[in-house]
Amino acid sequence: MIEVQNIDKSFADLQILHDISTVFEKGKVNLIIGQSGQGKSVLAKCMVGLHEVDTGHVIYDGKDFTSMNRNERSLIRQQIGMLFQGSALFDSMNVEENVGFPLTMFTNKSSAEIKKRVDFCLERVNLTGKNKLLPSECSGGMQKRIGIARAISMNPKYLFCDEPNSGLDPKTAILIDGLIQDITKEYNMTTVVITHDMNSVIEIGENVIFIYEGKKWWQGDKKSIITTENPEITDFVYASEFMKEIRQNIRNTRT
């Protein structure tokens, strides 16, 4: 479980996050949704300490991450897996070295054991046998999936995915959503997924947080997001004219 308490974050004079408090539950896929540029990635980076918060606390299973020193943070971070919006693969390493990197850094596993774990992770993201490719030789969607494989290679307690399925075809996107959901349940992880893909929301959203203008605008589950009357949310959920029409039709038939 990750608790976020009253986070504020500004860059220079521009305040991005305003007093955000919420709880990301264990064993669930927690979604952060919202339009582009509203501060979703900044929120995630504040939670893992890549940006220092101005005020507020982030608490990992009762431990206050914000007040920790570098070494204590490093211990928590070894239990965090993160997929970055731009994948952030190490471009001097091939796929196998990328995925196995945290294992070589932090475990005493033999190279055979590491290889086994890497193959297992690659299999889970449907990339069996791509071990020797360089990131530059992979497509954007493949890079995303390699990033996920790397994020889960250490069996993290906390998993952050910044737009895991942007740039993927619908079928692979569903596969990735399913994978994230499965491993969350399997290992009882606290998973935080940032997305603007409504399909994912419907598919895996158990706890959905809607960020608007840097504030937590709304929180609920996937059922209530469809029915809520909050105008900013309906604007987000039913973004296209076509969807708006469908919504209107449904409402008309109801009344």
Add this chain to the structure above:
Amino acid sequence: MWRRVISELEIIGVSSLFIVGLMSLFMGGVIALNTAYQLTTPLLPDYTVGYITQQSTFLEFSPTVMSLILAGKVGSNIASEIGTMRVTEQIDALEIMGVNSLNYLVLPKIIAAMLFFPILIICSMALSLIGGWLALQVSGLINTEVYVMGIRSFFDPFHITYALIKAVCFAFLIVSVSSYYGYYVRGGSLDVGKASTQAIVTSSVVILMSNFILTKLLLF
């Protein structure tokens, strides 16, 4: 860690051997020719050419000029590599895994450079003297024995130590200055390019200034 140092040795050091060698050959040739050209007075013996080539090579040209060249090659390389890692969030990815990114990225480079720069400088000295000899042979100005005699006369082993001390200091400066510019770059690929230019300019200035200080400290 040591695996990283070895791969950095290759990137920073071995790949610079060729350019350092080539430049040193020509540099030595030019020093020898220039000296010979200016030695018009019969009062000075011919072996002075060898002596002066040796002195200028050992004291300044090999350690300082080569370091300036390496500041261009190695410095821009390091700044753009680390800078790219910064703007593509690779450094964030390291941090998030609990890796101390600054140590992980910069330390092996500093160690590798401080180990390999002296080797490069020694190669440069040897090749510069050979370059001088070749130039004199081609132009038929002074014969081999006289040149070698000039090199060996007044030879002071401390000059080698002096050059190597400089090389090690400059290695440290080049790598730390360029890593600094790369590590703290903000923005996109355009800013990485700017950082790498800045890295070259600053490390060159720092080299020349510390060269002055070192020369003063070590020779007087």
